[in-house]
Amino acid sequence: MKWLLRGFLIVLLLMVGGVAWWLFGPHPDDVATREAGRLAASENLADPALIERGRYLATVGDCAACHTARDGVPFAGGHEVPTPFGNIPAPNITPDDETGLGRWTFADFWRALHEGKGRHGEFLYPAFSYTSYTKVTRDDALAIFAYLKSLAAVHRPAATPELKFPYSVRQGLAAWRAMYFQPGVYQPDPARSAEWNRGAYLVQGLGHCNECHARRDALGGIPAQPPLSGGEIPAQDWYAPDLGTQAHGGLEGWSGQDIVQLLKTGQSAKGSAFGPMAEVVARSTQHMTDADLAAIASYLESLPPRSQPRVVEPAIDATAMRHRGGEIYGQRCAACHGKDGNGVAGVYPPLNGNSSVDEPTGINAIRVVLLGGFPPVTAGNPRPYSMPPFAQSLSDADVAAVVSYIRHAWSNRASPVLERDVGKYRQTPMD
Structure with missing residues (x-):
């Protein structure tokens, strides 16, 4: 009870600070968003090659997993994302004018991925993993947008998030974003190979792997910690293991081929995919190219060694x-x-x-x-x-x-x- 009260007070203080920031803080012009819209105007969103590339990238990002209700039309929304603060319904992202992306421009879409803001500038709840999607390049975002625009429009109004006060106050996200979110497209490391950079881009960006494979604090943020070091998936009662392959990593002893096999087939010599990861393999990673899977393995193999885990023996026999x-x-x-x-x-x-x-x-x-x-x-x-x-x-x-x-x-x-x-x-x- 004390923990809950303390958490409530912390969130309430953050909410008040966020409202103050929203009302009185600086609001610079969104030059990047306007530029994205200007450049997209010259693109042919009906280009079959662009749409096909977008289809592949949407699969890599596993967009359908959240934006599809059980037995529902793909991308038409209806699935509720569980969080410790309440359920958040994923919206319809088919090109329906009234309930989907029909009236969205690419500038709107880019702002959602890159800045975590909706079409009218409202803060999006971080159940939508914009903390990772911000790393997606403009070209890849445009291809995904073209693909979504090519889908058949489905009319399905969005449900209201089931969040209790103060979590239901979107303005309170301003303080959360100040603590946990920094927009920025992925910047390649010139000291690394093209394969490693491709893997880092996929894991950190579209793959949004750290959203599950990292520990979250009481406010739902990811505090400073080694990336992909493992954590309990909020409200789902699964533990996403550490993905390091070096000393004391969760995948210690795994080869690059072991990683590729698991992502491609759901099974490898070192283990099988169960729970949420089984869905990721079924919907997303099995459809990725061998080159992209090898790139992901290259990046994971480079993660640093972890500290020796502490084994706690309970007061029992x-x-x-x-x-x-x-x-x-x-x-x-x-x-x-x-x-x-x-x-x-x-x-x-x-x-x-x-x-x-x-x-x-x-x-x-x-x-x-x-x-x-x-x-x-x-x-x-x-x-x-x-x-x-x-x-x-x-x-x-x-x-x-x-x-x-x-x-x-x-x-x-x-x-x-x-x-x-x-x-x-x-x-x-x-x-």
């Missing part, structure tokens, strides 16, 4: 719990994942050294044991093997025991989980 977990593992898991935890290549993912097993929270392993694991269906792996759920056959204590066992077996050295941790996620849906 972890040894006895792990012993019980080892018995359950032998009875329920070893037939597929092996006594050595190394799985079966191309069939059952390894648990030994798996980033989803030894991530700091234990959330991912708990949820997969309870609710099952379902890799994505991809062109490269059209009939993936799935893991059955054990929620009906294992108690919370049993799940805690077996998860604690695999998190400390073989080369894994992660903290055990508690029975109460399991109870929190037993009823949580997979998606």
